[in-house]
Amino acid sequence: MDTLSAVPKIEVLIDEETIQERVKQLGAKIRADYGDESLVFIGVLKGCVPFIADLARAVSGHVEMDYIQVSSWHGQRNSTGIVQFKKDHDIDIQGRNVLIVEDIVDTGLTLAHLRQVLSTRNPKSLRVVSLLNKPEARLHEVPVEYLGFEIPNTFVVGYGLDDGEMYRNIPFVGVVTGD
Ligand code: IMP
Ligand code: MG
Numbered sequence: 553m554d555t556l557s558a559v560p561k562i563e564v565l566i567d568e569e570t571i572q573e574r575v576k577q578l579g580a581k582i583r584a585d586y587g588d589e590s591l592v593f594i595g596v597l598k599g600c601v602p603f604i605a606d607l608a609r610a611v612s613g614h615v616e617m618d619y620i621q622v623s624s625w626h627g628q629r630n631s632t633g634i635v636q637f638k639k640d641h642d643i644d645i646q647g648r649n650v651l652i653v654e655d656i657v658d659t660g661l662t663l664a665h666l667r668q669v670l671s672t673r674n675p676k677s678l679r680v681v682s683l684l685n686k687p688e689a690r691l692h693e694v695p696v697e698y699l700g701f702e703i704p705n706t707f708v709v710g711y712g713l714d715d716g717e718m719y720r721n722i723p724f725v726g727v728v729t730g731d
Contacts, residue, residue: 562719562726565708566701571683571724572606574700578681579610582651582698590614592648594641594670596662597621598720599655599712603683603700607653618643624662635665650675651698655712656684660692667694684708684725701725 582591591611595604597619608615621639650670657663663680671678681698688705703725709715710722719728 561729562709562722562724563729564724564726565703566725568723571700571711575603575606575683576610578698578700579607579612582607582681583611583613586649588613589649591616592643592645592650592675593617593653594645594650595619595653596655596666597639599714600653601720602712602723603655604653607681616643620666622662622666635662637669645670645673645675647674647676649677650679652678652680654680654682656686656708657682657694657696658686658689660690660694663696664692664694683711684713 591614593604593608593615595601595617598621600619604617608617618641619639620637620641623636623638624634652663652666652670654663657680663682667678667680679697680695682696683700685696685699685702686705687702706727707715708725708727709719710725712720713725714720715728
């Protein structure tokens with residue numbers, strides 16, 4: 553069984569206080585942009601969980617929360633079926649103001665596909681909020697209307713982001729140093 557001492561060191565990239573402050577700013581900006589209209593957050597499981605929980609509490613007024621889960625097949629060359637839905641949302645988004653809530657935009661493949669699929673369901677508006685962005689890794693251009701932080705093209709964990717399902721519970725974003 554794993555022990556705490558076996559957990560490798562994580563070098564802090566974005567500390568907890570900085571994340572919390574930025575999430576509050578994003579929440580206030582989103583509410584200001586939409587006025588008193590109701591919002592539907594569609595979180596992308598599993599990485600979105602800490603972010604959507606904090607963000608939803610930073611947006612005042614009517615906010616509904618739902619979730620989707622997808623598996624991405626990076627590196628595959630066929631252009632069909634590359635992003636597969638494992639779980640769809642339950643709330644009917646037709647005529648609603650929808651915000652896709654993501655942990656990170658890397659190649660952009662997942663988000664490009666999600667934007668395309670959700671837009672066919674006729675929301676009133678569709679925007680994306682992502683905690684992190686790795687612009688250097690982008691292969692598929694995709695708009696991200698609300699962004700927490702830009703980071704270098706390096707693998708990060710924490711605040712929802714995992715490496716083999718570990719580290720999602722770390723309250724900051726960091727890099728596994730391996731020692
Ligand atoms: P994309 O389709 O390449 O943009 O990948 C998006 C998904 O890959 C994210 O939602 C994450 O689940 C995962 N991912 C990308 N970069 C990282 C990382 O640095 N750490 C952990 N997960 C990542
Ligand atoms: Mg994700």
